[in-house]
Amino acid sequence: MDFPSFPRGLLSMVLAGGLSLSGLAGAAETIKIGVAGPMTGGYAAFGEQFWRGASQAAEDINAAGGINGKQIELVKGDDACEPKQATAVANRLLDQDKVAAVVGHFCSSSTIPASEVYADAGVLVITPGSTNPKVTERGLPTVFRMCGRDDQQGPLAADFIIKKLKAKKIAVVHDKDTYGQGIADAMRDRLKELKADDRVVLYEGLTRGEKDFNALVTKIKASGADTVYFGGLYNEAGPLLRQLREQGLKVNFLSGDGSLDPAIVTTAGGPQFVEGAYMTSVREARNIPTSQAVVKKMKDAGFDPAGFTLYAYASLQAIAESMNGAKTSDGMKLAKWLKSHTVPTVLGPKSWDSKGDLKDTSFSLFIWEPDGTYKEMQK
Amino acid sequence: MDWHILAQQLVNGLTLGSIYGLIAIGYTMVYGIVGMINFAHGDVYMVSAYLTAICLAVLFSFGIDSLPFALLATLATTMLITAAYGWTIERVAYRPLRGAPRLAPLISAIGMSLVLQNGVQLSQGAKTQGVPSLIPATLRFGEGHDFVQITLVQLMIIVVSLTSMAALTWLIQRTSLGRQCRATQQDRRMAAILGINTDRIISMVFVIGAAMAAIAGVLVTLNYGSFDFYIGFVTGIKAFTAAVLGGIGSLPGAMLGGLILGLAEALFSGMVNTDYKDVFAFSLLVLVLIFRPTGLLGKPEVEKV
Numbered sequence: 001m002d003f004p005s006f007p008r009g010l011l012s013m014v015l016a017g018g019l020s021l022s023g024l025a026g027a028a029e030t031i032k033i034g035v036a037g038p039m040t041g042g043y044a045a046f047g048e049q050f051w052r053g054a055s056q057a058a059e060d061i062n063a064a065g066g067i068n069g070k071q072i073e074l075v076k077g078d079d080a081c082e083p084k085q086a087t088a089v090a091n092r093l094l095d096q097d098k099v100a101a102v103v104g105h106f107c108s109s110s111t112i113p114a115s116e117v118y119a120d121a122g123v124l125v126i127t128p129g130s131t132n133p134k135v136t137e138r139g140l141p142t143v144f145r146m147c148g149r150d151d152q153q154g155p156l157a158a159d160f161i162i163k164k165l166k167a168k169k170i171a172v173v174h175d176k177d178t179y180g181q182g183i184a185d186a187m188r189d190r191l192k193e194l195k196a197d198d199r200v201v202l203y204e205g206l207t208r209g210e211k212d213f214n215a216l217v218t219k220i221k222a223s224g225a226d227t228v229y230f231g232g233l234y235n236e237a238g239p240l241l242r243q244l245r246e247q248g249l250k251v252n253f254l255s256g257d258g259s260l261d262p263a264i265v266t267t268a269g270g271p272q273f274v275e276g277a278y279m280t281s282v283r284e285a286r287n288i289p290t291s292q293a294v295v296k297k298m299k300d301a302g303f304d305p306a307g308f309t310l311y312a313y314a315s316l317q318a319i320a321e322s323m324n325g326a327k328t329s330d331g332m333k334l335a336k337w338l339k340s341h342t343v344p345t346v347l348g349p350k351s352w353d354s355k356g357d358l359k360d361t362s363f364s365l366f367i368w369e370p371d372g373t374y375k376e377m378q379k
Numbered sequence: 380m381d382w383h384i385l386a387q388q389l390v391n392g393l394t395l396g397s398i399y400g401l402i403a404i405g406y407t408m409v410y411g412i413v414g415m416i417n418f419a420h421g422d423v424y425m426v427s428a429y430l431t432a433i434c435l436a437v438l439f440s441f442g443i444d445s446l447p448f449a450l451l452a453t454l455a456t457t458m459l460i461t462a463a464y465g466w467t468i469e470r471v472a473y474r475p476l477r478g479a480p481r482l483a484p485l486i487s488a489i490g491m492s493l494v495l496q497n498g499v500q501l502s503q504g505a506k507t508q509g510v511p512s513l514i515p516a517t518l519r520f521g522e523g524h525d526f527v528q529i530t531l532v533q534l535m536i537i538v539v540s541l542t543s544m545a546a547l548t549w550l551i552q553r554t555s556l557g558r559q560c561r562a563t564q565q566d567r568r569m570a571a572i573l574g575i576n577t578d579r580i581i582s583m584v585f586v587i588g589a590a591m592a593a594i595a596g597v598l599v600t601l602n603y604g605s606f607d608f609y610i611g612f613v614t615g616i617k618a619f620t621a622a623v624l625g626g627i628g629s630l631p632g633a634m635l636g637g638l639i640l641g642l643a644e645a646l647f648s649g650m651v652n653t654d655y656k657d658v659f660a661f662s663l664l665v666l667v668l669i670f671r672p673t674g675l676l677g678k679p680e681v682e683k684v
Contacts, residue, residue, distance in 0.1 A: 042607050044505040176654065204653040209613050211603040214391035215648035215656075222384040222649075235507050239605055242512070246530060247387075248519075266509035269604030273512070 031070045031329065033058070033319060034093040035312070036077035036086070036104030036114065037129075042209075042235050043081045045263045045307075046106045050128060051076060052303050053312030054103050056294065057346075061316070067323045072316075075099055079110045086110035090117035100329035101125065103315045106308070108132030109178035115143045122331040124338075126318055128311035129282075131257065132182045136355040142331040144338060144352055146315045146345075147282045147308075148361030150179070150256070154186025155193075156363050157254050157280050161227055162196050165252050169201045171225035173216065173240070175232035176205035183256045184231030201225050208236060217243045226251055233258040238267025238274070245273050257281035260366055260374060261307055271372030279366045283347075284376045285310035291346045314345035321345075386527040388649040389642065394533045394602070396641020397540035401595040402618035403625065403633035404547065405465075405588030411564045411628035412584045415484050419472070419491035421615015423464055423589050426495060427596025428606040429503055430457045432510050446513060450601075458593040465589025469582050492611070499608040507607040510600050536598045543594055544634050547587070551630060560584065564628075617660075624664050626677025635675060639663075 035054040039047040051074075058072040066072060075097045079086035086105055093099045094117065101124040105111040111130040118125040119140035126144040127135060133149050161167045170191070174184035184203075191197040201223040206213055217240070220228060228244065228251050230237055237259035244251065253276075260281040268274050286295050291310050298305045305313075318338065323329055326337040335356075342351040351359045365377045402424050409417040434453040443449055472487040516531040551557035562570040563580045571577045599614075600606060617640060625636025643663055648656040673679050 040500065040505040042505065042507055042609065206653055207613075207657065209609060211599070211605060211610065212391075212395050214394070215388055215645040216653045218384060218387045218391060218645075219649045219653070221387075222381065235605075235607070238507075238509070239603055242604060246512075246517070248517075248526075248528065263506060267507045267605040269509050270511045 029070050030073040031067050031323070032073050032075055032097055032099045033316065034075045034077050034097065034099040034102040034104065035316075036079055036089055036093065036102055037106040038081040038110075039076060039078035041080035041082070043107065043233060045234075045261055046129065047078070049305075049307045049309040050104065050106065050312040052298070053128070053305065053309035054316045056298055056305075057313040057316035057320075060294070061320050067320050068327065072320070077102075077104065079105050079107075079114065081107040081110055083109050083113050086114040087117055090114040094118070094121050094123060099123070100323070101319045101331070101334070103128060103312055103319065106130065107177075107179060108135060108182065111135050112138075112178065115140060118331075119143055124319060124322070124331040124334045126315040128315045129257070129308040130179075132178050133186075134178070134182075136357050139355070141356075142335045144318070144335070144356040145358065146311045146318065146347075146350070147257075147358070148363050149357060150183040150186045151189075152361055153256055153280050153363045154183050154188075155190035156365065157229060157256070157278075158187045158190035158194065158196075160278065160280075160365060161187075161229065161252075161254060162191070162194050165227055167227035167252065168199060169223065169225045169227070170199050171202040171220045171223055171228045171251075172200055172204075173202075173220075173228060173230045173232075174205050175208050175236055177208060177232065179258060180232035181205065182231070183258075184229065187229055187231070206232075206236060206240070208232070210236075211239050213240050213243050214247070216240075217247050217249065220244070220251070221247060221249055228253050230255045230259065232256075234261050234264035235267055238264045238269070241277060242268045242273040253277040255279045257363075262372070265372040271368070271370060274368045274372065275370045277368045278377075279368075279374070280363050281366060282308070282311060283362050283364050284366070285347055287376065288347060290348045294346050310346055314347045314350065317345045318343045318350065381525065383521050383525045383527045384649070388645045390527065390529050390533060391649075392642035392645030393638065394536050394641070395645060396621075396638035397536050398595050398599055398614070398637070399618045399621040399640050400634040400637025401540050401543065401591050401598075402614060403622040403637050404544075404591045404630065406619050406622040407625070407627050407629060407633040408584045408588050410622070412560065412567075412581055413473070413484075415473075415481060416488065416619065417468075417473075417585070417588070418485070418488040418615070419468055419495060420588060420592060421611035421618065422492045422495035422499075423461060423468070423611070424592040424596050424614060424618075425606070425608060425611030426464055426499060427457050427461045427593040428600045428610065429499060429508070430460050430593070431597045431600040432508060432606070435510060435513075450597075454594065454597050457597050458590045461593035461596070462586045462590045465585040465587075465592075466582055468589075469585040473585075474578070474581075492615075496608050496611065503608065505608065507605050509605045512604055513601060530602075532598070532602045536602060539594060539598060540634070543591060544630075547591070548630060550587075556580075556583065620660065620664050623674055624667055626671075626674030629674070629676045629678070632674055632676035639675075 037047040037050040062071045077089040079089045108130040124142045128146045131150045174181040260279040321343045322334040322338045342349045366374045405420040434456045438449045472491045476484045519526045519528045559575045621636035621640045625632030647659040
């Protein structure tokens with residue numbers, strides 16, 4: 001599906017003509033913005049966070065007058081965290097829904113192929129949660145992110161393992177996915193810098209979708225590791241933690257932002273298995289002073305804006321700000337504008353470097369409490 | 380490798396293998412009788428995992444906290460409902476296609492599998508669901524750091540699968556129903572002429588296979604505690620592999636294939652590498668099929684002239 005940009009441009013001109021005619025007839029004009037992520041499938045919890053966050057942002061921006069006087073209309077795109085479906089969703093959002101910009105996707109393995117589609121069409125895309133370095137390393141001008149990178153997140157975990165936990169033997173497990181293996185490798189690279197990579201006694205990948213990791217756990221036990229680092233998502237992190245504890249291994253457990261979700265308590269079968277696990281993730285947005293009004297509004301409406309919710313909110317804010325600032329919805333012009341301005345968001349002021357990465361990114365460490373909640377650790 | 384690590388891997392492999400074996404029975408029996416692969420069988424197992432969680436939740440909400448009773452009631456209810464699923468699937472997707480070329484029921488089986496997956500996803504949500512750990516008891520052998528352990532649930536898995544296997548073998552070898560099954564397997568038309576209601580027998584086979592998958596679903600839910608609408612796919616493929624490995628159409632073959640597959644996965648993962656354990660399992664299958672095309676315990680099929 002690689003149409004030259006000419007027919008698409010022509011088509012949108014014809015459509016724009018049609019729209020302005022209907023505009024004369026009195027219909028309200030809207031700006032369509034896509035929200036793409038795993039709305040179904042095993043990682044739907046993250047997709048729901050995206051959708052809730054973006055919906056709240058659209059509501060608030062519309063109430064304040066919209067973008068250049070037009071109201072925002074969100075279009076949902078479901079990639080189920082599958083690369084093939086992600087490119088199909090990207091094409092649909094562009095060809096059928098004619099979105100002007102996109103918030104998404106979640107899984108790096110989906111974001112990477114989908115963002116090529118958006119970039120080919122010159123459409124701005126901001127991912128609230130894809131942390132793999134490749135997302136912005138490919139030099140696609142219209143691709144941005146609202147979160148940090150795994151080569152910042154992994155090293156934070158590595159420093160903690162070496163300096164605070166003083167681990168002697170480390171087992172590294174990943175889920176063979178772009179995100180999971182990427183973050184595990186970033187952690188290991190930092191261990192090399194710390195001259196501690198000889199402490200890695202095991203480095204292996206498990207299969208996503210499986211539930212039985214007992215053989216791997218026994219192997220970890222045999223390796224004598226005192227610390228386990230897992231690169232992957234909560235669906236596998238939960239059963240892995242449970243089986244570690246059930247086999248009587250009192251090892252330290254660390255993971256990344258893909259595991260930091262209350263759903264891990266369900267997948268592990270109870271808070272007693274998750275207690276004491278450490279995880280790195282984007283800063284807890286619910287504690288930032290600038291987000292308090294939005295947090296209160298969403299909590300009053302019955303949704304706790306955990307995880308990436310406020311990151312999705314901020315992504316839509318950035319899109320709206322750039323459209324207001326650049327007075328266009330042309331992706332290339334918006335990208336240029338975003339890279340030269342600082343945008344006030346619910347997460348505080350944000351600005352981007354030439355690659356589309358945030359200039360300030362900070363990850364935090366979290367620890368799971370006995371009651372099945374997590375809290376940000378003091379730095 | 381230390382003895383306790385090896386022993387632990389054997390325990391892991393036996394547990395996993397028993398589950399594969401239980402599910403493989405469904406594949407092997409259906410193949411034996413109607414000569415087709417029921418690709419919806421893995422999803423029947425997935426449905427039973429959901430039923431287990433629902434049953435347990437209902438029982439506990441009524442304040443029934445006697446664990447043995449709750450487990451037995453759950454097992455019975457789940458087997459009953461899952462068996463009804465098996466019966467319905469046969470009636471809806473296979474019986475109308477009984478006379479059709481073999482490819483047609485194969486496609487309808489895949490369709491049935493998709494219907495079950497999407498139905499569960501729509502009605503129960505796509506998120507991974509979980510059951511809290513109910514039986515934490517563990518038997519440990521050895522001292523200090525060097526021990527082998529088997530959790531009560533793992534022990535239950537091995538004992539229950541072997542018992543159900545024995546009961547099923549008795550059913551097939553010693554009862555009138557079993558005789559009718561074997562007759563239908565040998566020659567469906569001749570069996571029908573001799574007064575066996577072959578349609579009923581085929582339904583029964585689907586029901587028995589589904590009930591076995593239900594036992595697996597209950598045990599797995601107790602053991603791992605987490606499941607989603609997609610678990611039937613991976614486990615189904617593995618169990619199907621186990622059935623082919625053991626010799627499709629053979630009941631003891633299904634159990635043997637399951638155990639070999641489970642042990643192979645655990646030992647390869649434990650001694651060599653977890654990344655490639657599935658590659659190893661399937662290479663093993665290919666090797667067996669090269670030297671024994673009918674599987675380990677399968678009988679060579681005689682072309683009837």
